[in-house]
Amino acid sequence: MSHLDEGTLHALLDGELELHEVREIQAHLGSCTACDTRLQAAKDVFGEADRLVASVQFPGSVKAPRAEVERVEETLPTAATAAPRRERRIEPQVVGSVDEPQVMILPDENTWPERRRRLLAAGRWAALLLVAVGAGYIASEVRKGAQPAAANLEQAPTAFVSPEETSRPDTTTAAPARAYAGSGSDSAQNRTPLVPRDEAAVRRRSAAPPPPEPRPQQTQNQSADVAEPPAPAAQNEERQVAPAEVDAATQEDIRAEAAEALAELDRQRRRDRAAAATAAIDQARREELEAEPAPAPAPPPPRTLEQRAGVYLRIGLDEAARQLGRPVHVIEGLNSEFMGLVQGRQSPGADSGRPVVRVVYRDSQGRMILLDQQRIRPGQNWPSGGTQWTVGEMGLRLHGDAPGAVLQNLRPRVR
């Protein structure tokens, strides 16, 4: 056999080699001083490296909060979350440890009433937008119908209409204006957007020539306007003027409202994103700070084979041989899962002050089979009988999940 390379030596120390390979190596080590020396050096490096890595411990305790997975899951746009989701309760997130200055990440108030209020507000804006667009459409249709009559009025400064003009009896033009304002009983008030807000515009309009036919001023009950039939000329003029005014005034409002609605939707998206981003922050830390009742304890994780076997340290063949002072016993024909050390008091008859080497097997039915071994010291009484016996200075014991008959059958195969 050629000399052992570093990788093979470390595989040996890691317990990663097959039994036949270990036997070949042991045979070689017995005759090759150089490899034996290298094995000793590898053991030093092996132990020192593991100690160094293990010395970097996570400060404090790592907690796996029970609800963390659900929270992570909820933040993701997966197929599962595309289904109707239950409402998440987003709370103020606190970052940092208790002793650090606390930084609050507040995804705004995102409770259900608050979200409902925002959604309703967005809905109102959308409805308003729809009504305004409808009004504009009706106004443009009306203007198309009034084109011939409007030709006579093109010279007049029709961009602005006085309150007096707007208060003339006119049911046709009042309709869209009222539709926009939402009420017909106070049309003078509701038509105020038709009044020019610019003083210069008012002055220009005052300097303009008076209308060709003075019309009767109406300052009485505005609701009567709706009932009274308008004069045809006045109707034509109003058709020309008022829809344009409605267009000009409402378009500006529509744009402002649409911009506001879009901004509100954008804010809503940002709030949702902020809520999602902060949802994954360590819940345990928040719970401590918020002094909320602790959640029900998480179900314990399934026990690993090491835990079931009671092994507190996995070791390789070499370390096992060092512990026992001779090669470890194994069950012929079974491949071991691993071997390790258990406390002496866990194995009846063993010296409780010294560890026991335990080789862990699993049979074809998945049952755990354990082979304990400890070097017997003078004065130590290792009970014998059944699946517990001695070989020279070595005390052996077979036990595990398998029935006693199976263990009895395995005993002759222990080498």
Place this chain on the structure above:
Amino acid sequence: MTADLTQLFNLYYEPLVRMIYRRTGDRDRAEDLAQETFARAVSAPPDNPRPWLFAVALNLVREDGRRATTRGRRLELLRNEPDGPDRGPEAELERNEETGRVRSALATLKERDREALLLKAEGFDYDEIAATLGLAKGAVGTTLARARRRLVEAYRAQERGKHVAS
């Protein structure tokens, strides 16, 4: 799926955080990246979760390291961990120095060697290390041997430097 993920979380969250912390030295970052790893597991549930989770976590650590370097914000965190056991100031200082030296020694290793070492420290066997890092199983022993040797050499060199300086 939630039940499975919860089980995975209970099994692997702590080892993941510990490994990432050993790699980055940043506790908060370790927790963030571990959670990000599980977030990815939600969107793409793995068939073989343990190697998958650790491979994703190591990828995230590498990406995070690149981003940090690009932005020039690589920070060496020297924290006073508030929730560790009270060892007294001198013992705490000694522990911090020791941890710093080990992390510096780890930083001198090649990425692959370092990752193999960290995975081994989390109880991975050679098959799992090979699957996680995309190595041949036969190369794992050599990789680990080299990583251990270089780690110890780098650590001892720092120890010598410390004694010379003092």
